[in-house]
Amino acid sequence: MDDIHKIEQLAAASWPSYIQKNMGQWLLRANFGVTKRANSVWTSADTPEGDFQQEAEHFYKSLGLPVCFHISNASPKGLDAVLAGSGYEKADECFQMTALGWDIMSHTDDNSRFTYKWEEEPSSVWIDHFIQLEEFSPERHQGYTNIFERMPSCKTFFTMYDQESLAAVGTASVIDGYGGLSNIVVAKEHRGKGAGTQVIRALTEWAISNGAKHMFLQVLKENLAAVSLYEKIGFSPISEHHYRIKR
Structure with missing residues (x-):
């Protein structure tokens, strides 16, 4: 198995949906509409037998959700063109980025102000803080609870303060020697103070202490500030993915 397929499998395992159903080696995922990743067909394996579009469309329409496919560099060749030809719109182009844990530590300095x-x-308070910092609707609370409950058992939910002021949150989990980072959000009033770098450093240190050698994360390609920060501290893109959606 190549590194791209490995990371795609780990990324899917680290963000599990409330409902998951196998379609061949693909995975139908649904989570009451909260996050595209948790409400899309994972396609980073060989194409299943039969009419996969019909099966996927029946699955999502029965749940009242838009039909969504997660398309990565590990997906079957030609799949993206087939879906585009069937009227699926492209959305949310992302990088999958990786780094060695010790490279991240060597590219960052500990900031004792936090x-x-x-x-x-x-806790419910942690989820509320995450939703508040992301400026999401409070109605998403249960959807995130479903995902977080099903994440791998080796996980942590991190809150960082500047004095007593909420500065940032983040999540890490460890599977098979890989640490996955997610939900990293810095409060607007604390940006530009090194908070983002410190969250990643602290979560990476935790992951290393729990057996991780490699780290991975996903980021929107259009989030240039985040991509620049990740590259500065040792991450590099290993693959790209996006979604194809039919409403």
């Missing part, structure tokens, strides 16, 4: 709180399972 204090931390760690939770093995996210």
Whole structure:
């Protein structure tokens, strides 16, 4: 198995949906509409037998959700063109980025101005803080709860403070020696103070202490500030993915 397929499998495992159903080696995922990743067909394997479009469309329409496919560099060749030809619109181009854990540590310095709180399972307050910082609707709370409950058992939900002010949150999980980073959000009033770098450093240090050698994350390609930060501290793109959606 090449690195791209490996990372795609780990990324799917680190962000599990409330409903997951096999379609051959692909995975139908649904989570009440909260996040595209959790409400899309994972396609980073050989094409299943039969009419996969019909099966996927029946699955999502029965749940009242738009039909969505996750298309990556590990997806079957030609799949993206087939879906485009069937009227599926392209959305959310992303990078999958990886780094060695110790490279991240060597590219960052510990910033003692911040204090931390760690939770093995996210409290309702942690989820509220995450939703608040992302400026999402409070109605998404249960959808995120579903995902976080099903994440791998080796996980942490991190809150960072500048004095007593909420500065940032983030999540990490470890599977098979790989640490996955997600939900990294810095409060607007604390941006430009090194908070983003410090969150990644702290979560990477936690992941290393729990057996991770490699780190991975996903980021929107249009989020140039985040991409630049990740590259500065040791990450590089290993693959790209996007979504194809039919409403």
